[in-house]
Amino acid sequence: MSIEVIKPGLASSIQDKGREGKYHLGIPPSGGMDQRSLIAANLLLGNPEGAAVIECALMGPELRFNEARKVAACGAEMTPRVNGEAKPLNEVFEVPAGATLSFDFVKAGARLYLAIEGGIDVPERLGSRSTYTLGSLGGLNGRTLQAGDVLHILPAHGHATLGRCLPDSLVPMFSKHYQLRVVPGLYDHRLMPESHKRFYEEDWSVASEADRIGYRMKGGTPLSFVEREPPFGAGDDPSNIVDACYPIGSIQVPSGSEPIILHRDAVSGGGYAMIGTVISADMDTVGQIQPHQKVRFVAVTLEDALAARARYQQDLEQLRQMP
Amino acid sequence: MTQQEIQAPFPGMFYRKPSPDEPVYVEEGQVVQVGDVIGLVEVMKQFVELKAEISGTLVSFAAGNETVLEAGDVIATLEVSE
Numbered sequence: 001m002s003i004e005v006i007k008p009g010l011a012s013s014i015q016d017k018g019r020e021g022k023y024h025l026g027i028p029p030s031g032g033m034d035q036r037s038l039i040a041a042n043l044l045l046g047n048p049e050g051a052a053v054i055e056c057a058l059m060g061p062e063l064r065f066n067e068a069r070k071v072a073a074c075g076a077e078m079t080p081r082v083n084g085e086a087k088p089l090n091e092v093f094e095v096p097a098g099a100t101l102s103f104d105f106v107k108a109g110a111r112l113y114l115a116i117e118g119g120i121d122v123p124e125r126l127g128s129r130s131t132y133t134l135g136s137l138g139g140l141n142g143r144t145l146q147a148g149d150v151l152h153i154l155p156a157h158g159h160a161t162l163g164r165c166l167p168d169s170l171v172p173m174f175s176k177h178y179q180l181r182v183v184p185g186l187y188d189h190r191l192m193p194e195s196h197k198r199f200y201e202e203d204w205s206v207a208s209e210a211d212r213i214g215y216r217m218k219g220g221t222p223l224s225f226v227e228r229e230p231p232f233g234a235g236d237d238p239s240n241i242v243d244a245c246y247p248i249g250s251i252q253v254p255s256g257s258e259p260i261i262l263h264r265d266a267v268s269g270g271g272y273a274m275i276g277t278v279i280s281a282d283m284d285t286v287g288q289i290q291p292h293q294k295v296r297f298v299a300v301t302l303e304d305a306l307a308a309r310a311r312y313q314q315d316l317e318q319l320r321q322m323p
Numbered sequence: 324m325t326q327q328e329i330q331a332p333f334p335g336m337f338y339r340k341p342s343p344d345e346p347v348y349v350e351e352g353q354v355v356q357v358g359d360v361i362g363l364v365e366v367m368k369q370f371v372e373l374k375a376e377i378s379g380t381l382v383s384f385a386a387g388n389e390t391v392l393e394a395g396d397v398i399a400t401l402e403v404s405e
Contacts, residue, residue, distance in 0.1 A: 010333055010366070010367065010369065010371070011367055011369070057367065058333040058334060058335075058366060058367070058394070059332055059333040059394070105330070105331075105332065105333070105394035105395040106333065106334070106394045107394070107395070208335055208336050208365055208366050208367070209366075209367065209368045210367065211367040211368060290334045290393075291334055291335060291366055291367075292334065292336075292391045292393075
């Protein structure tokens with residue numbers, strides 16, 4: 001069976017859990033920015049949790065199904081509509097043959113994950129079906145969806161149950177003001193002490209250009225770096241370092257003005273000082289923040305981060321055990 | 324005469340002009356045809372043209388140039404003659 005893209009939405013792309021283990025070659029993980037919602041949508045349908053889905057950012061697509069198929073939509077609150085009739089989020093429903101699936105304006109959150117029973121059939125590239133647009137890799141021809149695209153769907157496995165829904169306790173809560181936990185380092189010693197302190201005391205607002213590569217923040221006081229002679233190989237700007245690897249979640253502040261949190265399509269290295277790293281358990285949250293919403297950074301210890309990661313893994317385990 | 328509101332299809336920054344030193348796409352009180360560009364909404368490094376879906380008189384803008392919109396915010400009101 002196949003699905004035709006009538007309207008693509010704003011930046012809809014095919015994503016799975018991502019391609020791990022290639023970042024040292026410059027290939028970022030890609031994959032759903034809110035992994036928990038991607039996995040939830042797949043598990044609701046009885047798909048493998050890493051089946052390929054459509055990640056819909058800020059505005060949903062309009063899709064025509066040539067055959068009936070069960071689907072589930074999790075993540076950002078955009079009401080799905082089948083031929084105009086509202087359908088629930090976080091619950092399995094069927095799109096009949098010839099019907100059109102569309103979505104309302106996003107009410108909360110930023111990214112919706114549309115899983116289809118069986119999963120989307122695009123070739124695996126370097127072990128994943130995820131789209132990495134900067135590298136024109138994976139997904140459908142390495143790019144976001146366009147009007148007229150045809151998505152082939154793997155055969156239905158028959159395990160999807162109409163009406164199966166996420167327990168309320170596993171439905172994500174969205175906000176307009178988020179706290180993101182950060183482990184300071186490795187280059188935070190380059191910041192002046194007052195800048196280091198203020199970074200965690202002010203609200204930052206997400207800039208409109210925030211995307212899968214990185215989330216740029218605005219509105220806080222520019223940060224000052226400690227004066228120094230640039231070491232051999234580092235640029236002249238005080239925010240420069242000798243090139244280093246960039247972890248996903250790391251925060252760089254080019255010229256001290258606008259912090260950028262790198263996300264799953266990030267470049268793997270470069271010459272900006274990273275003043276901290278958003279903990280892995282909060283990276284799904286980053287992917288659900290709309291432009292112009294507010295963020296406060298909270299410094300935590302590595303032990304806190306590991307405890308949060310363990311709780312995050314427990315949440316995923318609850319999804320896997322869902323009735 | 325019926326009035327129709329034009330809403331923001333997604334969150335972003337609203338612009339009434341194609342670039343800072345050009346005139347606005349549409350003045351208040353101007354008649355627009357289906358497909359006429361009313362403004363731009365910018366998000367994720369994309370500028371998306373907002374087009375009139377029906378013909379009518381653009382009575383007023385609720386959103387000013389360079390204002391931040393949430394999805395569903397009213398941008399302008401059109402008056403449609405039956």
